[in-house]
Amino acid sequence: xxxxxxxxxxxxxxxxxxxAGIVSLMVPIxxxxxxxxxxxxxxxxxxxxxxxxxxxxxxxxxPGKFLIDKQNLVCAAHGASFRLADGxxxxxxxxxxxxxxxxxxxAESGELRFGCAES
Ligand code: FES
Numbered sequence: 001x002x003x004x005x006x007x008x009x010x011x012x013x014x015x016x017x018x019x020a021g022i023v024s025l026m027v028p029i030x031x032x033x034x035x036x037x038x039x040x041x042x043x044x045x046x047x048x049x050x051x052x053x054x055x056x057x058x059x060x061x062x063p064g065k066f067l068i069d070k071q072n073l074v075c076a077a078h079g080a081s082f083r084l085a086d087g088x089x090x091x092x093x094x095x096x097x098x099x100x101x102x103x104x105x106x107a108e109s110g111e112l113r114f115g116c117a118e119s
Contacts, residue, residue: 012112017045022073022084024050024064027114029102036102036114037066037073039084047114048087048099054080059099073099 017023017040026033035050037059050058052075060066061076068074072081072090080092087099103115 013110014045014106014112022066022068024058024060024066025114029114029116030118034114034116037099038104045104045112046084046087047102047104049102049116051100052077052080052094053089053097053099054078054092054094 019042020040022037022039025036025038027036035058037048037050039046052059057077059073059075066073067076069081071084073084074081078093080089080094082089082099087101089095089097105113107113
């Protein structure tokens with residue numbers, strides 16, 4: 001699988017994702033299909049809602065295609081820059097805010113599950 005690709009599925013295994021890179025997924029969270037971003041780094045998966053805290057727009061400029069500047073994810077709409085390490089915005093119109101984190105865990109069946117605290 002290419003490093004930046006959009007995937008729509010509810011049954012996703014770690015092996016369905018790249019070893020490294022960023023993907024966008026549509027997954028069920030709290031009963032609703034939700035767009036998320038997953039950063040794959042070996043055994044580590046970091047995930048956030050695919051919604052910029054500035055105006056709520058998707059972070060990818062087309063599904064699965066992201067702007068990356070060094071170790072930062074850049075919002076295609078107005079250029080806010082978020083550290084990939086923790087989703088914190090270091091510059092742009094929502095500086096000081098963060099992407100909303102999504103929990104990722106592996107079910108006993110081997111499928112990945114995703115969760116997000118309700119706001
Ligand atoms: S919507 Fe992301 S910077 Fe404005």
